[in-house]
Amino acid sequence: MAEVEEAKRHEINATKAENTNVSFTIWLPSQGVRDAVIVRLTKTLSSSSSSSVISNSKHYGSVPADEASAAARVIEEEAFSAASAADDDVDRRIETLGVYAKEISKRTLEMLKVRAAQVFVR
Template sequence: MAAKAESSSTVQMDDATSKLEQMNISFSIWPPTQRTRDAVKKGIVESLSTTSILSKRYGTLLTEEATAVAERMEDEAYAAASSASVPADDDGIEILQVYSKEISERMLDYMKSRSASPAAASSTLNEDSTVHDEESSTVETQS
């Protein structure tokens, strides 16, 4: 029974594809719409500025910095994916994988370089000591 349903589903997909071809309509996932690109940028900002796998290891960015970094990363990843060589018959899947990989690599590289940078470490250290000093003065004031 399951094989019959699966076969029927395949026939329906073939019919739908045939109808789209007859109407001269094609479907491709590349290039992404501006709405999709904006959603990707928003996801990058969230990954860099809130608790995530990256932030647990490398810390978080302020939202403003994350927004600027996300804009640049997505633009660079889009350009790299757009210029990548993919098979002529690619429906966008392979190029989308390149785009995703480029974004992931850029996020990781940026966070690694930021945490390895003495200036970044110093900045984080200064922020931590400022918070500690504020907490100490609050405790002293309350005493």
């Protein structure tokens, strides 16, 4: 009888262990994550707040919402492509995520500088 109960306990513990095996990936981000990046970037670009991390209105001004949305999509897609090209090793996927984030920041700043120069020339 004790052997049967011990076997049941072992089976239950094995089942719990199987159910707690959680797996996640750092790279490739899901489409939902990519969409969230685009939404956040659009808000950042169109913000007139000087506390915005990227779009400091004192330096670059805010971008109209429709232009910000289009730019955010292009920036995210280009950053995703650049990071995907760097993803050659499963063990380096956290680094690939870093490339993605840096590319977004770099491309956003470049876009703001070009836009500010065009507005200033007008």
